[in-house]
Amino acid sequence: MDVVLVGLPGSGKSVIGKRLAHRHAATFIDLDERIESASGRSIPEIFADDGEVAFRALERSAIADLGPADREPDVRRVIATGGGAIVDPRNRWALYRGRTTVWLGGRPEVLAQRLRRSPHVRPLVSGRDPIGTIRDLANRRERFYAAAHIHQSGVAEVHGVVDAIEERLPKAMTAAAGGTTLLRATTSIGRIVLGDGILVEALAAELEALGARRAIVISEPGAWEAVGERAAAGLRERGWAVERVLLPQGEASKRLSVVESAGSELAGLRVERSEPLVAIGGGALGDTAGFVAATYLRGIRFIQVPTTLVGQIDAAIGGKAGVDLPEGKNLVGAFHQPAAIVIDVAVLRTLPERQLRAALGEAVKMAVLGDERLFELLEAQGSAIARCDPAAFASGAVAELVERAGWAKVEVVIADERERGGTGGRIALNLGHSIGHAVEAAAGYGGLLHGEAVAYGLRAAARIGVEVGVTPPERAERIGRLLDALGLATEPLPYSLEAILAHLATDKKHAGGRLRWVLPTADGIVVRDDIEVEVVERAASSLLAAGSPR
Numbered sequence: 001m002d003v004v005l006v007g008l009p010g011s012g013k014s015v016i017g018k019r020l021a022h023r024h025a026a027t028f029i030d031l032d033e034r035i036e037s038a039s040g041r042s043i044p045e046i047f048a049d050d051g052e053v054a055f056r057a058l059e060r061s062a063i064a065d066l067g068p069a070d071r072e073p074d075v076r077r078v079i080a081t082g083g084g085a086i087v088d089p090r091n092r093w094a095l096y097r098g099r100t101t102v103w104l105g106g107r108p109e110v111l112a113q114r115l116r117r118s119p120h121v122r123p124l125v126s127g128r129d130p131i132g133t134i135r136d137l138a139n140r141r142e143r144f145y146a147a148a149h150i151h152q153s154g155v156a157e158v159h160g161v162v163d164a165i166e167e168r169l170p171k172a173m174t175a176a177a178g179g180t181t182l183l184r185a186t187t188s189i190g191r192i193v194l195g196d197g198i199l200v201e202a203l204a205a206e207l208e209a210l211g212a213r214r215a216i217v218i219s220e221p222g223a224w225e226a227v228g229e230r231a232a233a234g235l236r237e238r239g240w241a242v243e244r245v246l247l248p249q250g251e252a253s254k255r256l257s258v259v260e261s262a263g264s265e266l267a268g269l270r271v272e273r274s275e276p277l278v279a280i281g282g283g284a285l286g287d288t289a290g291f292v293a294a295t296y297l298r299g300i301r302f303i304q305v306p307t308t309l310v311g312q313i314d315a316a317i318g319g320k321a322g323v324d325l326p327e328g329k330n331l332v333g334a335f336h337q338p339a340a341i342v343i344d345v346a347v348l349r350t351l352p353e354r355q356l357r358a359a360l361g362e363a364v365k366m367a368v369l370g371d372e373r374l375f376e377l378l379e380a381q382g383s384a385i386a387r388c389d390p391a392a393f394a395s396g397a398v399a400e401l402v403e404r405a406g407w408a409k410v411e412v413v414i415a416d417e418r419e420r421g422g423t424g425g426r427i428a429l430n431l432g433h434s435i436g437h438a439v440e441a442a443a444g445y446g447g448l449l450h451g452e453a454v455a456y457g458l459r460a461a462a463r464i465g466v467e468v469g470v471t472p473p474e475r476a477e478r479i480g481r482l483l484d485a486l487g488l489a490t491e492p493l494p495y496s497l498e499a500i501l502a503h504l505a506t507d508k509k510h511a512g513g514r515l516r517w518v519l520p521t522a523d524g525i526v527v528r529d530d531i532e533v534e535v536v537e538r539a540a541s542s543l544l545a546a547g548s549p550r
C-alpha cells in the first residue's frame, strides 16, 4: 500500500519519506521533484514565471500520474506531497483514497527556523514574516492534514519519527483499506469529519471521544433503512450496544408531540445526562432530534449524522434545531450545537434524484454568496450530480460539492453563531429565502421541496437585484443559466401573486416591519431593507405562469 506524507513546508516530508521508503525497500516519490523535472524548472521559477495557478495545474497532473493506489499489503511507494497539494478537494480525493496518510506536524517557530536553513526556497513562505505566514497556512490547512491516519510531529530526530510512524502503520493501513477521511476539523460549532465510506468508523470514534457507553440512535424509517441499520450493525460488530428511537419520516417528525414521545422513549431507556444521542437522518430528522437533545434533561450532547444532501451541506451545520407549529415552520426551537457532525458522502448514493437535485438549490445559493470555485464546480458537474450519475460520485465531484458548500456554511455560522451579526453574518444564508419561503408556503408545504423553492427565490432575488442596480445583469444571467442547467425553477408556478405577497407580509411582520432582502452582487451579496413593494411584485410575478390566479 502507498504511504502519503502531508504537512507544512519544513515539516520533514522528504527526509522522513526517504528514510521510511528505505526501510521498506519502497520507491520514494517527491511530487515537487517530479514537477520540477517534468517542467525543467525549479518551483520558485514556475511560481515566478507562471504564478501559483499554473503550478497547481502541474501539481494536479503529477498526482494524476501516480495512477491508482497500490492496494498490496506491503509498503511499495512512499509519496511526499507539496505542502499545499491537499488544499484542492480533488487532489485529496485522488491522494487519500486507498492510501495510508501521515501528517507531519510541528510548531510554526520550529518550521520557520528549519526553512531558514534549507537550501530550497518555498515560494509561499519566503516573505518577511515566515512564522506568521506558516501560522496562517497552518490555520487554513489543518483540517486537510488532520484527516490523515497518523498524526506525527516531524521535527524530532529522524529515526525516532520513522519508528513512531512504523509502529502505527499496520493499524492505519487497515483503516485505509476501508473508507477515506477527507477532512477533520475541530471548530466552535463541533468537530466535523467528512469522508467517503467512513460512517461506522468515524461514529465509533466520536462516541468513544464523548465517553459514551452505548449508541442511542434517533432516526426515521427512510434514513434507517438506507443508512441507520447498516451503521447500527457496524457499531454492534465493534462491541457497541445500540438503542434505537424511531421518529416519523420527513416533515411529519417536526412536531412537538413527536418531541414528547421521543423524550418518553429516552426516559424509558434511562438515558442519562452524560449520554450523547446520535441523529441519523435528513434535515427534518436532524432538526427534531437536535431539539430533543437541546431539551431532554435540559440539554444533552448529540452527534449529527446527516444522510441527505440538504443535511450535509446545510441543516446539520449551525445548531438550529426546532419543530413546526400549525402557524408556520420552525416556530419552536433552540440553538444547540452538536458535539460532532459526521458527514459520509457515500450515504447519498441511495437518495432519490429529486432530493439530490433540489438540494442543489442551496448549493447554488452558497456559490452565489461568493464561492467562485463552487460556482464553477456546479457549472461543470452540477447536472451530473443532479442526475445521481455514479461517475459524479466516483470522480469526487459529490465529495467536493459537499465539502465546499458545507464548509462555506461552517464559516458563516462560526462568524455569527446566533444570527446577531450584520451583513456579513448568518443573514447572508437567507439569500433566495424570502420569496423561497413564500413560494413554499403558497404551495402548501407539500408541492415543492425546500431547495426547489429556494431556486425560485434565487431567480427572484437576482431580478430584484438587477432592477435596483446591485446585481450586474451578467451575474443574474449566469445564475439563471446555472439553475436552468440544474433543472431548477424552470417551470412557471401555478400559484397566485396574492398568496405569495401575503406570506411575505407575514415574514415582514415577524421581522419587525422591515424585510431585509439579500441580493446578489458581482461576487457576493448585499442586504437591503428599502426594496419597493412594486419591485418585489414584479419579481414574484415573473415566476408565475401566465393566467395564474391573482
Ligand SMILES: NC(=O)c1ccc[n+]([C@@H]2O[C@H](COP(=O)([O-])OP(=O)(O)OC[C@H]3O[C@@H](n4cnc5c(N)ncnc54)[C@H](O)[C@@H]3O)[C@@H](O)[C@H]2O)c1
Pocket (backbone or CB within 6 Å): 220, 221, 222, 223, 226, 227, 249, 250, 251, 254, 281, 282, 283, 284, 285, 286, 287, 307, 308, 309, 310, 311, 314, 315, 316, 317, 318, 319, 320, 321, 329, 330, 347, 348, 349, 350, 351, 352, 355, 450
Ligand atoms: N436547521 C437548519 O439549519 C436547516 C437548514 C435547512 C433545512 N432544514 C430543514 O431540513 C428539512 C429538510 O431536510 P431534507 O431535505 O433532508 O428532508 P428529510 O429529512 O425529510 O429527508 C427527505 C427524505 O429522504 C429520506 N432519506 C434520508 N436519507 C436518505 C438516504 N441516505 N437515502 C435515501 N433516502 C433518504 C428520508 O426518509 C425522507 O423521506 C426541513 O424541515 C427544513 O426546515 C433545516
